[in-house]
Amino acid sequence: MDNQEAKFILSAYRPGGQDASDPRFAEALEQARRDPVLERWFSESIAFDAAMTEKLGAIAVPNDLRESILAGVKVSRPLRWMKPFVARAIAAALLFAAIAGSLILREMKKPRLAGWQTQALGTISSLVDGRSSFDAQSHSASQLVNWLQTNQAPVASRLPTNLETLESLGCKTFLWNQELISVICFRRPDGGLIHLVITKASAAPDRVLKGEPQLVQHGEWATATWRKGDMIYMLALEGSRDQLATYL
């Protein structure tokens, strides 16, 4: 092994010494012990690495990031963390069904949001809070639609009629399970915001969606989801289902 080869290997040697007993480094370390030039290079390289570790570990983290993560995940918590509870509730409901009839089962079948939908609400929240920015901004929705088309993002062939007259603010795309999802944000006449989320039907293969909008109240969010062709649309606003229904 020459010094060049030893340097190549020792570049992966961690400055904390965790690799001292790794046989892959043994020969290169031995070489460094024998050759003073290589030894000096190695000790300076380790010092450089240790300084880099210290500097990168001191990069400031946004003060509100922790709270944002916890609050954001809370939005989707009922979907996942309630799973064991839901399973038990279903089992109990089935038992109870023999006695109480179909009322409980009907309650269990209440529509809930899928993962991509809660993620979309999280993305919208981060846009509204200013924690993330639009990919494109325009007060003209048609310009945003063109931008999304140009970037191969899912887009409506035609916007829902009641959104056409609204002023748009911007659009953003994000990935969910390798499927691209588009969000277009609009300003409502009352000053609030309303958001159109668009994705391919393949992003939600387990969801049976029809042309008729399915309304779901999810915390502060009212959502309406429907399928048209091979696309799925979700309209969302912070407010009530009645408020949302006026845009359908």
Place this chain on the structure above:
Amino acid sequence: MSEADFEQLVDRQYAPLFRFAVSLSKSEADAADLTQQTFFLWASKGDQLRDRSKAKSWLFTTLYREFLGKRRHEVRFPKVELEDVREEEMSILPNVNALDSETVLQALREVEEPFRAPLTLFYLEQFSYQEIADMLEVPIGTVMSRLSRGKTLLRQRLLTKEEALGNKVVSFPSERSGESHG
């Protein structure tokens, strides 16, 4: 996973994950987005991970995959040809201690992404070459190569920063002049 366990996981990993993300992304906002998205995915898929001791690796791997996924849709992202990067022996080393974290981060961000990801994992969390290979899904020889060449590129960027800031470049001790490095 209980809410308390999740909160503990966030407390332990959100800062290093953000630092990894910020070295990959173009902005702090994008990095925060990536970090948040990673925890969203953990909340929805993390229970599929049987070995909880691998949660940290899972988070870093997922963040990196999310970054790559987003990048595929950024048409302006410059293509990097690994073969074009020349490794040159450096006779001088930057004095990292004289630079602040922000400047060091800027220099790291200027290193092309294929080198930047393993470098950040190596420095930030002191992941082993084997762990980095698993996370980035490349052979260990490639990881070693990228670490070796990445460090050279990083030192070049740091020296440029140092010069721009007017810091004195620290050279090897004078008795070493004339010695070969290899």
